[in-house]
Amino acid sequence: MVPLSYYLVLSGILFACGVLGFLIKRNIITIFMSIELMLNGVNLSFVAFAAQWHALSGQVFVFFVMVVAAAESAVGLAIIIAVYRTRQTLNVDQINLLKL
Amino acid sequence: MLHLVLFLIFGVVCVAGAVNLLVQSHPINSALSLVVVMGSLAGEYLLLGAEFVAAIQVIVYAGAIMVLFVFVIMLLNAGAEERTRGSRIAVLFGIPGLLVGSILLAWVLVARSGSQAVPVGALPGPPREIAMLLFHDFLLPFEVTSVLVLIAIMGAVVLAARPEAIEHTKKEG
Numbered sequence: 001m002v003p004l005s006y007y008l009v010l011s012g013i014l015f016a017c018g019v020l021g022f023l024i025k026r027n028i029i030t031i032f033m034s035i036e037l038m039l040n041g042v043n044l045s046f047v048a049f050a051a052q053w054h055a056l057s058g059q060v061f062v063f064f065v066m067v068v069a070a071a072e073s074a075v076g077l078a079i080i081i082a083v084y085r086t087r088q089t090l091n092v093d094q095i096n097l098l099k100l
Numbered sequence: 101m102l103h104l105v106l107f108l109i110f111g112v113v114c115v116a117g118a119v120n121l122l123v124q125s126h127p128i129n130s131a132l133s134l135v136v137v138m139g140s141l142a143g144e145y146l147l148l149g150a151e152f153v154a155a156i157q158v159i160v161y162a163g164a165i166m167v168l169f170v171f172v173i174m175l176l177n178a179g180a181e182e183r184t185r186g187s188r189i190a191v192l193f194g195i196p197g198l199l200v201g202s203i204l205l206a207w208v209l210v211a212r213s214g215s216q217a218v219p220v221g222a223l224p225g226p227p228r229e230i231a232m233l234l235f236h237d238f239l240l241p242f243e244v245t246s247v248l249v250l251i252a253i254m255g256a257v258v259l260a261a262r263p264e265a266i267e268h269t270k271k272e273g
Contacts, residue, residue, distance in 0.1 A: 002107045002147070005209040010111050010144070012209070014137070016202060017118035027181040029127045029173055033134050036165065037118060040141055043153075051148045060233050062153050066160050067245045071252035073165050077172045078259035084176050085262075091182060 007048035014041030028083070028090050032076055039069050103147060110143040125180045131169045138162040152227045 014037060021034030043062045050058025080090070087095055117136035124130045138161045145154035234242055258266075 002104055003210075006107065006111075007144070007148075008209050009206045010114065012202070012205060013115055014118055016198070017115075017122060020198075021122050024122070025181070027127050027178065029169065029176075029178060030121075030130050030181065033121065033127075033130055033169065036134065036161075037121065037137065040138060040161070043157075044141060044144060047145055047148050047150050047153055051150070056229055056233055057237070059150055059153050059230055060238050062150075063156065063230070063234070064238075064241060064245060066156060067249065070160060070165055071249050073168060074252050074256040075259065077168055078256040080172060081176065081260045090176065090178055 004048055004052045008045055011041045011045040011048070014038075014044065017041075026091055026093060028080055028092050028095065029077075031092065032073070032080070036069065036073065039065060107144065107147055110140045110147070114140040114144070127173050127178045127181070128170065131166060131173060134169075135162050135166050138166070152230050 018034045018038030018041060022031055025031050025034060043065055046058045046062045083095060084090060086100060114137050117133045120133040121130045138157060142154040142157040145157060
């Protein structure tokens with residue numbers, strides 16, 4: 001038997017790692033992966049609360065989060081490809097203008 | 101007891117993968133450690149009795165999304181990132197503040213929340229019951245997400261296509 005708070009602490013650690021990666025990483029793809037890490041931390045707390053309160057709708061929400069994450073990563077990676085095609089770099093320090 | 105041990109094993113692997121994602125400088129190494137994080141999270145979901153979520157975690161996240169990431173990294177031939185030095189204020193105040201905040205949060209969650217233990221596998225989470233919820237109570241959101249995925253597919257194709265290719269199809273069509 002694992003207390004609910006352990007799951008929440010693990011989910012918080014994952015979310016914090018995602019925020020940290022979002023702030024300190026300089027590669028745009030790695031920043032994008034940090035966002036996925038944050039989404040995973042949120043999913044874990046959803047499932048843990050669903051198990052705690054015996055509410056199955058928590059798992060359905062995880063399903064929706066995954067669908068939105070899949071759509072987001074497809075569009076985001078397409079944007080990254082388009083940015084790389086015009087700038088020839090993935091470093092976010094050099095991608096600081098909307099207009100070329 | 102066994103469940104706690106399994107939780108700790110999966111949790112340690114998960115956090116190690118997340119920290120490795122931050123430490124590695126090459127994006128392909130970060131992507132592979134993210135796969136480790138997602139695989140061990142699927143183990144955590146199984147411990148909570150959520151079989152369906154564990155299955156789609158492996159199939160959709162560790163399978164589809166990460167393949168997309170690795171594909172784009174290889175397509176763009178991404179090299180190791182250049183490190184830039186952060187500001188000194190961030191190091192002086194950010195790291196102690198982060199430590200104090202996270203320890204406080206963890207202490208409040210563990211000591212003060214008064215949560216009882218989650219019964220392992222007690223959640224009725226077979227795909228049948230989830231399908232009943234998904235196609236009855238959440239039917240409208242489900243259909244809306246299908247439209248969202250359709251828009252995302254078209255957006256990805258339009259964004260990633262070469263500009264010349266779009267011009268070419270305009271002339272022909």
